[in-house]
Amino acid sequence: MTILILGLALWYAGHFWKRAWPEKHAALGDKAKGISALIIVTGIVLMVVGHSSMDSYDLWSYPSFLKHINNLAILFAIYFMSPGPSKGAIFYKMRHPMLTGMIIWALAHVAVNPDPASMMLFGGLTVWSVIEMRVINRAEPNWTPIPKGSIAKDAMFLFASLILLAVIGYIHSLIGPNPFGA
Numbered sequence: 001m002t003i004l005i006l007g008l009a010l011w012y013a014g015h016f017w018k019r020a021w022p023e024k025h026a027a028l029g030d031k032a033k034g035i036s037a038l039i040i041v042t043g044i045v046l047m048v049v050g051h052s053s054m055d056s057y058d059l060w061s062y063p064s065f066l067k068h069i070n071n072l073a074i075l076f077a078i079y080f081m082s083p084g085p086s087k088g089a090i091f092y093k094m095r096h097p098m099l100t101g102m103i104i105w106a107l108a109h110v111a112v113n114p115d116p117a118s119m120m121l122f123g124g125l126t127v128w129s130v131i132e133m134r135v136i137n138r139a140e141p142n143w144t145p146i147p148k149g150s151i152a153k154d155a156m157f158l159f160a161s162l163i164l165l166a167v168i169g170y171i172h173s174l175i176g177p178n179p180f181g182a
Helices: 002-020 022-028 031-053 066-081 097-112 116-139 151-175
Strands: none
Touching: 002 022, 002 031, 002 116, 022 031, 031 116, 066 097, 066 151, 097 116
16 A cells, blocks of 8 residues: 555656746756656556555445446546547637546546555545646636637547547456456
């Protein structure tokens, strides 16, 4: 559990230190991006190692149809993390599409992984996303949406998200549970 918590702490630190210590971050110039990336990647490695090393037991059971709802939620999460919302006509006024996608992704994983390690990992990432939105909103209160795009762009990125869901699902089934069943 300690490794998982340390990984989450590094994830938070790698994302927040720019706003927590802006003078130090600015003084490092372009090196700050490399340091952030190193901290975040180290955090991800520790989260994966910590999550996989914890004993797994489900706190509750969920109905099998929830897997299908989960996959649909993951499709939307992938779409929100794509350039689609900023290039399309439906969600162009959304300020934080990537963080919204992260929340959808994390909550979908909590729904079908009711074990303590998953709840800690994905719950921690959900909390991070919400805090990140608040921090950005405080730091940059005068945000204006970009110009409206086209429905064709929405459709294109949704189709690309569907293909990416299939690829991710296939890879997921090779290294862990099959998200499509069977």
